[in-house]
Amino acid sequence: MDRRRPDGQGNDLPGKPAGGDADAAGRSAGGGVRLDERTARMALCALQPMGNVELSRLVADEGAVALWHAVRRMGEESRWGRKAASIVPEELAACTRACGARFLVPGDDEWPAGLADLGVATATGDGGGPLGLWVRGTLDLGEAGSGVSLVGARAATGYGLHVATEWAADLALADRLVISGLAFGVDAAAHRGALQARRPTLAVMASGVDVPYPVANTTLMNAIVDKGAVVSEVPPGTHPVKASFLARNRLIAALGAGVVIVEAAARSGAKNTVSWANDLGRVVMAVPGPVTSSMSATPNRLIRDTAAVLVSSPAEVLALLGPLSPQDELPLQGEDSRFDRLAPDLRQLREAFRPREEVGVAELSSRTGLGVVDCLAGADELAEAGWLEATGHQTWRLPVRPG
Incomplete structure (x- = not known):
């Protein structure tokens, strides 16, 4: 026995x-x-x-x-x-051949290296790497290691859908493979964003690779197959059960270099994906949301508990995923205005004028502390650029706005 x-x-x-x-x-x-x-x-x-x-x-x-x-x-x-x-x-x-799929096993050139980490991770008491993967599409799964998973609520708000779509497009254009689960809401928005950028995307299925789930995303799944790939660890023809989605989450977490959670309620499958990502040592990021929205509960709490890094732009995601060649972060004050780009002496001269007054060179020198020659040269330069108007011999005023 x-x-x-x-x-x-x-x-x-x-x-x-x-x-x-x-x-x-x-x-x-x-x-x-x-x-x-x-x-x-x-x-x-x-x-x-x-x-x-x-x-x-x-x-x-x-x-x-x-x-x-x-x-x-x-x-x-x-x-x-x-x-x-x-x-x-x-x-x-x-059946694998009939649906145009291929079956990968560990040791294949295309087998994603990140899945090896599942052999030692047990975020929810379960774990283990997949015994094999069915794949449909043109994408080489070996490219998934530098990708980023975007996950979140099925019942996403307009805010969440906008962030998922726009960020996925920007990340895809930066040569980061967008990975998600083909569900309604944030998942579907992430896939669409990458496709709109004319870049591949990877959908990890809880069903067989020939069984669209949800059925309403059939057209989206076909577009992903044409441009990227769909992948599953259950055979073609298999319909999902509840446990399939939780098991699928560990693959979403393991395949890429990091996970971004866009929106999620207090009880959410996306939270399970984040647990896997933390256990696997992936970079976990969260998009903050309004405290008045239930869909912001999980991202905001993850940030508060330091279980995820707050990110407010695709540039910040790229900086966290590429520490050896960090992206330049956007300045918090925004871009400099035309006035900010003036030389310091010219800004000082321009600010010496009050509305509807004419100022001569001697008064400018007194107000700014600059020499007369510097005032003459600076005021003429400002007048030529449209910042001042000459009103007479060595006198100027602020330009009169139309109306």
Whole structure:
């Protein structure tokens, strides 16, 4: 009888298979056809144990092929065995090809390096890296490591939607891959912002890569596939369950270099993503919002509790994500006006005039402390630039405004 190890949900997973027919570990459940590691991982993913640390460890220790057959041998005595009985690995491979997807496994050139951190992170008691990922689209997932995840409320306000759209476009134009979850609200706005900037974006799905969820975002998903990619750790044709969204959040947090939470209520899936990001050592940023809005509750609290850095512009996000080559931060006072750009002596001369008065060179010298020659030269320069009007011999006044 196989040894059992408890998984995170109180069910049993098989231990290391006992000795016996070594060749059996390479054959599919249907007999005859040998399974490779990639197809066996597809089959294990179809069990939908997303975020299962124990299963990830068993695959790493014993290999996917051996573990798949151990699960199959459990039969009716366990939940995993009963589910495995209905899974045909070769059919999963055929469905993957039919929907135009590819299946990645650790060790592939395209496998995102950041997912390795999930092997040691357990932000919510769950964790573990995905056994494999289905991908549809033209984007190379190896480029995701420098990306930034924008997450937030489904019921976002106009403020949140505006920030998500505009910031996503600016970040995408700065060559940062925008990552989100294709949900309503902030997620969809972030994807649209990147697409409007004619840049790729990555959607992490809780369903199969051929099952738009929500259905209303079908057109958006198709646009993402054309320009970027959609990714999932469950097989094509799979519809999401509640646990899928929480497991999906760990991928959103792990794939990029940082997470920006735009809006979120006190209870929000986006807060779960932030917990993962902090546990993974990613840069966590929050957009502050009005205290009168319930959608600002989570970002404002994260800032207050120093669990996230306050960001008020895409430039600040880029500066935090690129500490080795920080972006210039925007000055808090805004851009200098034409008057601010005048030389100090010219500003002093201009400010020596009062409305509707004419001032001669001697009086200017007295008011400013500048020499007569400097006053003459400066006043003539100001008059030429339109800051003063000459009214006679060595006298000037402020220009008269029309009307």
